[in-house]
Amino acid sequence: MMQQEEKLRVSTEQLEGGLGLVAAAGYINNEGGQAIADAVNELVASGCRTILIDLEGTRIINSIGISILLEILDRLMESGGTMAFCNLTPTIARTFEIMGLVQYARIFPDRAAALAALGRDG
Amino acid sequence: MEVALTLPLVPDVELIAARAVQVMGRSLGMTDGELESVTVATVEACLNAMEHGGQTCFFVRVNTHREDGGPSLEVEIEDHGVGFDPQAPPRTSPSRILGCVAKRGWGLTLIRELMDEVDVRSRPGKTVVRMVKHVGGA
Numbered sequence: 124m125m126q127q128e129e130k131l132r133v134s135t136e137q138l139e140g141g142l143g144l145v146a147a148a149g150y151i152n153n154e155g156g157q158a159i160a161d162a163v164n165e166l167v168a169s170g171c172r173t174i175l176i177d178l179e180g181t182r183i184i185n186s187i188g189i190s191i192l193l194e195i196l197d198r199l200m201e202s203g204g205t206m207a208f209c210n211l212t213p214t215i216a217r218t219f220e221i222m223g224l225v226q227y228a229r230i231f232p233d234r235a236a237a238l239a240a241l242g243r244d245g
Numbered sequence: 246m247e248v249a250l251t252l253p254l255v256p257d258v259e260l261i262a263a264r265a266v267q268v269m270g271r272s273l274g275m276t277d278g279e280l281e282s283v284t285v286a287t288v289e290a291c292l293n294a295m296e297h298g299g300q301t302c303f304f305v306r307v308n309t310h311r312e313d314g315g316p317s318l319e320v321e322i323e324d325h326g327v328g329f330d331p332q333a334p335p336r337t338s339p340s341r342i343l344g345c346v347a348k349r350g351w352g353l354t355l356i357r358e359l360m361d362e363v364d365v366r367s368r369p370g371k372t373v374v375r376m377v378k379h380v381g382g383a
Contacts, residue, residue: 129260150260182281183263185288186351214281214359221358222351 129183131155135162142241143171144234148180156191163195172204175237179210189222196227205229209237246272250305252291254298259291262305266320269307273316273380282359283318283378289352290322290374297372298324316380317361323373331365 131149138144143166147159163174176192196206207229211219219225231237248265252258263284270280287305294303303324310317331353353374357363362377 129257150257152257183260183284183288185259185285185292186355187292189351212281213278214285217282217358218285218355221355 131158132180133158133162135166137166137169137171138238140242141170141172142238143167143169143174144177145174146177146179148178151178151181151184151188151192153187153191156188160191160195163199167199167202167204172202173207173241174199174204175207175209175234175241177209177234177237178212178215179234181215182212184215184218186218186222189218189224193222193224196224200227207231207237207241209234246309248305248307250307251302252305253302254295254300259288259295262287262291262307262320262322265305265307266318269309270318270378270380273309273311273318275318275378275380279378279380283320286356286359286376286378287320287322289355290320290376293352293374294322294324294326294372297326297329299326300324314379315382317377317382318380319375319377321373321375323371325371328367328369328372331367 129150131147131151134146136144145159145162149155159176166174199206209231210233211230216230231240246269248269250262250265252261266283266287267280270283303322306321308319310319353365356374356376360376361379361382364375366373
């Protein structure tokens with residue numbers, strides 16, 4: 124049913140300064156959101172306190188997936204961490220705005236801008 | 246031009262409707278941003294139909310229009326479930342995220358924000374969400 128390009132692909136990277144990168148491309152539904160949650164949990168368990176989620180390649184997202192992102196953000200903030208996103212399409216940025224995600228997470232236009240700011244600010 | 250789909254309640258079936266609106270929207274000359282808005286709205290309407298429809302299938306109709314006012318894409322999602330109150334106030338923002346995540350119920354809010362026209366008619370046994378996106382429109 125789901126085409127290969129729509130199945131969410133997730134990769135992680137642990138960077139310097141407690142920064143964890145999650146790259147997610149594909150459809151963020153309940154399954155995709157959970158895959159991102161698992162990746163974030165893994166990075167946090169490894170000591171990351173700032174999580175950057177790069178959504179380049181993600182064009183479709185639904186409210187269930189965003190709700191899971193909100194839950195991830197909730198847990199991260201409770202443990203003193205922060206979350207940021209980059210490479211959002213205008214529609215995904217709009218849905219994040221409507222659902223309140225942008226009030227608690229930083230948004231950057233691309234990965235380079237995010238890494239520069241997060242590396243500088245922590 | 247119309248596409249009419251009868252979709253079973255199986256995981257990810259909403260992506261078939263999404264693909265239909267993308268193909269039809271592209272034929273009208275929609276921008277990537279317009280296509281993405283219609284796609285997300287359609288996915289949300291399908292999820293509502295799948296969650297509240299209560300039957301074994303739901304229905305999607307996608308129509309292109311080329312009136313004098315400019316081209317537009319019309320999407321209708323119909324289910325034969327228990328229905329709901331379309332006048333229920335939308336959630337415009339979660340007042341408190343920490344410890345109080347509003348997990349569900351965002352579908353109609355997103356649809357209304359992303360589409361140009363939205364009409365929801367719901368009664369027990371039949372719900373139709375009709376939404377329109379104008380090409381190059383506000």
